[in-house]
Amino acid sequence: MAEYAEEPSSEPLYVLRHSTAHVLAAAVCQLHPGTKYAIGPPIENGFYYDFELPEPIGESDLRPIEKKMAEIIRKRLPFVQVKLPRAQAIELFKELGQTYKLEILEAEAKDDEVISTYQTGDLFVDLCRGPHVRDSGDIHAFKLMRLAGAYWRGDEHNKMLTRIYGTAWPTREELDQYLHDLAEAEKRDHKRLGRELKLFAFDERTGAGLPLWLPAGATVRREIERWIVDEEVQRGYQHVRTPDVARLDLYKKSGHWDRYHDSMYPPMRFEESGEVLELRPMNCPHHILVYQTELRSYRDLPLRIAEIGNNWRFEKSGELSGMNRVRAFALNDAHIFCTPEQLEQEVRGSLELAMYFSEVLGVDEYWYRLSVRDDTKAKWIGGEAEWSAAQAALAGALASLDQVYRLGPGEAAFYGPKIDFQVRDAMHREFTNSTVQVDFQLPELFDLEYVAEDGGRRRPVMVHRGAAGAMERLFAYLIERYAGAFPTWLAPTQVVVIPITDAHLPFAAEVAARLKRSRIRVDLDDSQERMNKKIREAQARKVPYMAIVGDREREAGEVSVRDRAGAQTAEPLEDFAQRVALEIAERRR
RNA sequence: GCCGACGUAGCUCAGUUGGCAGAGCAGCCGCCUCGUAAGUGGCAGGUCGCGAGUUCGAAUCUCGCCGUCGGCUCCA
Structure with missing residues (x-):
């Protein structure tokens, strides 16, 4: 998603949408005096603008805003760039009472920088690099889509602003086509097809985010799972079964409780015995315990422990979304314990397996995100050397497979970097399906060892990988990918x-x-x-x-x-x- | 969790300014026995998400919960 730091682009559609965002802001300021405008970038298929409004508005307020925008467009107001010294720009936005613009100026502009502003006639002035269309009359087809809350600078501790989303196109026909495509995409929506084809259901009596897999959906899942397990066993994975609960201490030790207790189910405390059990939010600690049932030799490595394990995460209510985001899901999970020398090869093998699964299932539009740390120190554990070794193994494995990737700063797991297979749903939203992660930290925390050739004790490295991802999310993807018309081997009724x-x-x-x-x-x-x-x-x-x-x-x-x-x-x-x-x-x- | 919208029969949806809750499809019971996308008649089906409140009277107005959708945040 575009940010204020986004590089300016002169791509015509981009310019058009950015300009429409300015017109939106001008209209909102006219209709709601006292509005503070924050940021308003173009995005895929449209634009948005974030406002702090003097009074709350609802969706019924969008129509009048559209009308006002149309009025501004009819006036053919020119977009004029005015360059100002930083001090003068600050003065300008101070006078206008535009505190968000001031904040951006103060945070991002150097003292001696010349600041670019854009005026829309005499209605509206924005801090903006441009470029823009010549005048508002160049905007021919737009529509305001919806209203949403959005935190200032994307931080939930900040004030929530009102975001207005819109779309804009060079011609009326393209706008209509876009709206038509949206309606078509809705027909593929897995939530809709899930009901129509009796694949799964939600019932508020079970609770939010807890799907019921109906016979038809369970059949598809069973076919996928049988095949996955079979393929993995074939490739040297050892499938295990471990329980959905463990003592809370296990997750305290792994660090998960500390970081994620907000989205874990509340611990089950037993009065008489004092025992405290916890529904597992992931499988790694259990698989570590499997590893530790024996003293392992270098001859045992790589040891690949796999399980389609149920995971329980109490996602915030607003984060739930059909089968894509649920509170109980089954991960096609595995943890590979290996030597540092074996690491890149194991990453590569995991990638190849995920690629193979994707190909057979028909997950054919994805790209790789190499998810790495950012500079928020508190979010990550472990030392510099391990992180760069991990990242090198991941990048090396991708390179050896001739795959290109995009970097995802700040998207790493707390214990290490990872490669995520990114897909889009019918509505073009991005999700992670498969993932391969390198971890030097949990072996350390759990004091994992193997006996090396020389008889000494060494620390293994872990690769966490979800080759087909979570069954629920995979299913959502496949339903939309095939619009419910599954390949024969997966079809509930053939x-x-x-x-x-x-x-x-x-x-x-x-x-x-x-x-x-x-x-x-x-x-x-x-x-x-x-x-x-x-x-x-x-x-x-x-x-x-x-x-x-x-x-x-x-x-x-x-x-x-x-x-x-x-x-x-x-x-x-x-x-x-x-x-x-x-x-x-x-x-x- | 936050912002916006929504919740009427199994599903898709009507339901005027508050005044007896409707349709199509699905279901059930018949009739029809048919050659590549809906044969036909009848019957049944609703605590209007839940709980308070306002009112002579609430599906309709107010408040609180629950759930769903679209965003934001989060995603081990």
């Missing part, structure tokens, strides 16, 4: 058998039985409905194949196959069963 009339039910049952023998998930639609209705319903459920049978098929031992794209073929039942089974076995997309 074939619906549809008899043309009740007279064909016995043969339809035979067809279903034959398909089931090949472990194909098949439904026989024996409802009292017409064939057309049954086709319509199978289509709505996005079932990959319909096997439609009547007299002709019964006589020939065939099925009439209609796929969900609408293509039709007639083929022997045996051929159909085999080709679907093959498609499933190959996990074809």
Whole structure:
């Protein structure tokens, strides 16, 4: 997301949106005298502007603001750049009572710097590098979208300002297209499809952020999990099962309680015994305990402990979002214990596995974020040398795979840097799916050791990795990626058998039985409905194949196959069963 | 948690200025036996999210909770 530190850009769309933000601010100041304006950058698809308003406003106030903006646009007010010495700029914004602009000037401008301001006619003046369109008449198509609160400088300890989001386009047609695309994206929304396809449900009686996986959704998940575990075992991972709770002390020792107790479930305290148990927010401490069940030799390393582990995090209510952000989730987790020499190779192996999972599942639009520390010292533990060794291993592994990445300063885990696989949902919001993290700190905290060749004790390094991420978030992604039309191997129902009339039910049952023998998930639609209705319903459920049978098929031992794209073929039942089974076995997309 | 919006039948939504709660789809019971996206008739279904308050009277107004959505913050 764009910030005030954002480099100015002369890209035309960027300029247009930035200029529209100025017009928005001008309109708001006209309608709400006494408004202080903070920052108003262009962003992907639009712009926003943050205000401190003299009185609270609601969404019904947006319409009048749009009208005022249209008025300003009709006046064709020129955008004029005025350069001022810093002292004079400070004087100007002081007179205007624009304290946020003063704060920016004082924090970011050097004493001798010439300050750029932009005037919109005589209505509005902003601290701004520009560039801008020539005059407000160059703005042809915009719309205010919504209202939101946003903390000044993105810090929740600061005052919350009122943010107005808008969108702007060169032409009316492009604006309409954008709005149309938004509506289309909403149809792919996993929350909507989750309900329509009966994949999962939320019920306030279980509590916020606690999904119920319905039979169809649980089927997709089971297929993914079976395959994941199988692949990992194949690659030398050792799958374990560890409990969802542990003594609170375990998380105190790991440092998690200290840092994250606000978003951990409250400890369960038992009066009689004095025991204090805690729902686990992640799996690493348990896997460390697995490591410590034996004295480990260098010959055991790398030791890859894996589990699809349930994690419990009490996310703030406003942070919950469908399946993307829940309070209970299952992570495709593993912790690799290795020597420093093995580190880069293990990172590389983890990346390759995550890439492979992504490819087979169809997570095909992602990029790598190398998440590193920033200079907020208190957030990170461990020494400089370890952090740079960790970062070198991560960057080295990416380089060895010829992958480019973007840096994410301040996005590291508290114990070390990581590579995050970043994806976008249907509404273009960014999420982390897979992750590979290097950790020198937990081995230290838990005093992990292995016996080296020379008989001495050494400290292993840990790689934390979620190759497919959390089942919930992955599912949300896949639902949106496929708009609910899963590849056949994942589809909850793979074939619906549809008899043309009740007279064909016995043969339809035979067809279903034959398909089931090949472990194909098949439904026989024996409802009292017409064939057309049954086709319509199978289509709505996005079932990959319909096997439609009547007299002709019964006589020939065939099925009439209609796929969900609408293509039709007639083929022997045996051929159909085999080709679907093959498609499933190959996990074809 | 904070800002804004929202919560009416299983789902999607109507419900005038406060005056007897509606439709379509889904469900159930019939009839129809049909060749590639909705055959047809009937029946049933609602503490209007929950709890207070205002009022002769509240789905509608006020307040507090719960939940959902969009942002902000957070994301081990």
